[in-house]
Amino acid sequence: MAVVFEKPKSLTDAEFHYCPGCTHGIIHRLVAEAIDTLGIEGRTVGVAPVGCAVMAYNYFACDMVEAAHGRAPAVATGLKRSMPENIIFTYQGDGDLASIGMAETVHAATRNENITIIFVNNAIYGMTGGQMAPTSLPGQVTQTSPYGRDVATAGYPVKVCELLAALDGPTYITRVAVNNVKNVRNAKKAIEKAFRNQVEGKGFSLVEVVSSCPTNWGMTPQKALEWVETNMIPYYPLGVYKDKTAKEEA
Ligand SMILES: Cc1ncc(C[n+]2csc(CCOP(=O)(O)OP(=O)(O)O)c2C)c(N)n1
Numbered sequence: 001m002a003v004v005f006e007k008p009k010s011l012t013d014a015e016f017h018y019c020p021g022c023t024h025g026i027i028h029r030l031v032a033e034a035i036d037t038l039g040i041e042g043r044t045v046g047v048a049p050v051g052c053a054v055m056a057y058n059y060f061a062c063d064m065v066e067a068a069h070g071r072a073p074a075v076a077t078g079l080k081r082s083m084p085e086n087i088i089f090t091y092q093g094d095g096d097l098a099s100i101g102m103a104e105t106v107h108a109a110t111r112n113e114n115i116t117i118i119f120v121n122n123a124i125y126g127m128t129g130g131q132m133a134p135t136s137l138p139g140q141v142t143q144t145s146p147y148g149r150d151v152a153t154a155g156y157p158v159k160v161c162e163l164l165a166a167l168d169g170p171t172y173i174t175r176v177a178v179n180n181v182k183n184v185r186n187a188k189k190a191i192e193k194a195f196r197n198q199v200e201g202k203g204f205s206l207v208e209v210v211s212s213c214p215t216n217w218g219m220t221p222q223k224a225l226e227w228v229e230t231n232m233i234p235y236y237p238l239g240v241y242k243d244k245t246a247k248e249e250a
């Protein structure tokens with residue numbers, strides 16, 4: 001019988017530790033599929049974050065480096081510059097990338113480092129038990145905003161794509177989601193393009209993936225996906241924010 005669906009070669013056999021319904025698993029799969037499709041499995045090196053995806057080094061079947069919290073773009077820069085023939089990606093949450101690691105993110109982008117960043121925005125600190133993240137929505141209840149995020153004291157959520165797209169440096173900045181089949185298909189294309197850009201030497205690519213954290217949002221997996229649609233996506237509109245390659249292709 002013809003095989004129509006199988007596990008990507010770039011995922012190991014290790015069982016994911018993620019909570020039921022967590023979208024980290026879908027995103028891991030899409031990254032692994034992109035590596036398989038481009039045939040770069042032998043020369044790809046991933047950089048794992050501090051956050052729920054800290055054990056990504058167990059799941060991707062390529063060399064992996066563990067970065068200190070937020071420092072993945074700096075580690076990726078060093079890897080890429082010392083081994084330019086390798087394909088380097090980071091996989092980071094919103095606490096890792098947009099809070100403690102914001103400086104590394106902005107400066108890697110403005111230098112247009114030829115790396116690929118997968119940014120998982122679930123609007124909360126998942127690993128540490130659900131504290132407010134830079135991307136938590138106005139009014140969102142978290143462990144550290146029990147009455148809801150008050151923008152008067154906590155400020156407004158950081159819109160990473162909009163912010164980075166204002167820089168002259170980066171090549172490709174896009175926001176996708178994985179809450180339904182159509183969005184997963186678009187996310188797959190964007191992640192593949194972000195890796196292809198690096199293979200072709202085009203520069204810094206970041207894919208923000210709007211994601212869910214059913215455990216710390218206090219929702220069933222199904223409700224969490226609905227909340228992505230009704231609350232997250234209106235605040236974080238999906239789409240391409242910057243694509244320097246579009247000009248070349250036109
Ligand atoms: C230097 C340092 N500061 C703080 C922490 C605690 N810490 C661990 S993970 C994390 C945030 C995780 O949230 P996020 O990056 O959004 O990823 P998620 O777990 O939601 O996937 C924090 C603050 C740490 N490990 N190291």
Ligand code: SF4
Nearest residue numbers: 018019022052126213
């Ligand atoms: S705490 Fe949230 S982000 Fe972490 S594994 Fe569980 S559902 Fe996923």
